[in-house]
Amino acid sequence: MNGFLLVDGILLLLVTVTAVAAVVVRNLLSCAMLLSIYSLLMAIVWVNMDSVDVAFTEAAVGAGVSTVLLIGALVHLGTEEAPRPRIHWPGLATVAATGALLVYGTLDMPALGDAGAPVHVNPVARAYIRQDAPKAANAPGHGGAGHGSGKEAHHGDYFHGHVPNQVTAIIVSYRSFDTMFETAVILTAGLSLILLLRAAPRAREGAP
Amino acid sequence: MKDQAILRIVTKLCVPFILVFGLYVITHGELGPGGGFQGGVILASAFVLYGLVWGGPAMREILPRKVTDVAACLGVLIYAGVGTYCMAAGYRFLDYTPIKPSDPGGAEAWGMTLVEYGVGITVSSVMVTIFNEMTEDPPAAAGPAPRA
Numbered sequence: 001m002n003g004f005l006l007v008d009g010i011l012l013l014l015v016t017v018t019a020v021a022a023v024v025v026r027n028l029l030s031c032a033m034l035l036s037i038y039s040l041l042m043a044i045v046w047v048n049m050d051s052v053d054v055a056f057t058e059a060a061v062g063a064g065v066s067t068v069l070l071i072g073a074l075v076h077l078g079t080e081e082a083p084r085p086r087i088h089w090p091g092l093a094t095v096a097a098t099g100a101l102l103v104y105g106t107l108d109m110p111a112l113g114d115a116g117a118p119v120h121v122n123p124v125a126r127a128y129i130r131q132d133a134p135k136a137a138n139a140p141g142h143g144g145a146g147h148g149s150g151k152e153a154h155h156g157d158y159f160h161g162h163v164p165n166q167v168t169a170i171i172v173s174y175r176s177f178d179t180m181f182e183t184a185v186i187l188t189a190g191l192s193l194i195l196l197l198r199a200a201p202r203a204r205e206g207a208p
Numbered sequence: 209m210k211d212q213a214i215l216r217i218v219t220k221l222c223v224p225f226i227l228v229f230g231l232y233v234i235t236h237g238e239l240g241p242g243g244g245f246q247g248g249v250i251l252a253s254a255f256v257l258y259g260l261v262w263g264g265p266a267m268r269e270i271l272p273r274k275v276t277d278v279a280a281c282l283g284v285l286i287y288a289g290v291g292t293y294c295m296a297a298g299y300r301f302l303d304y305t306p307i308k309p310s311d312p313g314g315a316e317a318w319g320m321t322l323v324e325y326g327v328g329i330t331v332s333s334v335m336v337t338i339f340n341e342m343t344e345d346p347p348a349a350a351g352p353a354p355r356a
Binding site for chain 2 (some may be wrong): 050053055056057060061064065068069071072073075078136150163164165167169171172173176177180181183184187189190191193194198
């Protein structure tokens with residue numbers, strides 16, 4: 001039996017159990033812990049699929065910081081969930097419909113590791129996969145001094161990204177506008193939080 | 209939690225290593241897995257860990273609010289500044305070539321590195337800010353926090 005399939009099967013089982021437990025459990029602290037475990041398991045799933053960058057993010061953000069922030073919020077809110085009906089039928093119907101749609105969407109996706117998948121035959125992806133020289137290397141044929149002010153032809157070497165990590169190359173070179181405004185979004189989130197939650201200096205001085 | 213010796217010592221041992229690892233992830237984002245975002249979160253988690261064990265005020269003595277506020281904006285400024293510099297040098301916005309015109313490949317790598325530093329600075333500062341603002345007791349004017 002395929003080893004990856006076996007590991008994936010076990011992980012799928014664990015992820016499902018953790019997700020269901022996170023919904024069912026009444027204590028919010030346990031819920032935060034279960035969500036952290038869920039993120040850690042998902043990180044292992046991503047590693048199993050060779051998407052290390054996603055796994056890194058999942059482990060650092062999902063299992064690390066977001067858990068700490070949830071616990072920080074629970075300090076103020078208390079750890080017991082308010083009583084509620086066991087099953088919220090409209091919510092369940094919405095979640096089931098969304099899940100069914102997502103599963104339906106995956107039917108069109110190519111198989112895992114399919115060499116003919118669109119992402120592998122796309123010229124952009126090919127350009128990135130080909131140019132995996134180390135960043136110190138000044139190999140001839142990659143760019144060179146001939147790269148002008150964007151008016152010249154690029155001879156199929158448009159990206160000349162001498163960066164081994166193709167994910168980074170795509171994120172901060174090919175899609176650098178996108179990443180810049182993502183960073184701006186993070187800054188905006190921080191600023192909104194400061195405006196909403198930070199007490200004004202005058203109010204803090206006036207507090208007993 | 210600072211009265212627990214094991215927690216305190218383990219935290220003091222861990223924090224420098226987490227900081228170094230976070231810096232490593234930011235600076236090697238273009239070589240290995242990770243990047244500005246992940247490294248920034250790891251950097252922030254070191255401060256958050258310190259704040260959890262020693263308390264928010266102790267953490268803010270090391271990393272005052274002013275520093276995180278300025279750094280959060282500085283990161284975006286670095287990112288946009290690199291792009292604007294490229295544009296001022298006669299290239300397109302965020303076309304990294306003018307950073308090292310003799311070697312566009314190296315310029316690309318340098319541009320990516322600088323931009324990743326910007327992302328890392330912003331992300332780590334904002335994460336620390338979120339921790340600061342969420343774990344602090346609400347101001348007295350809003351009434352005491354309901355505790356279970």
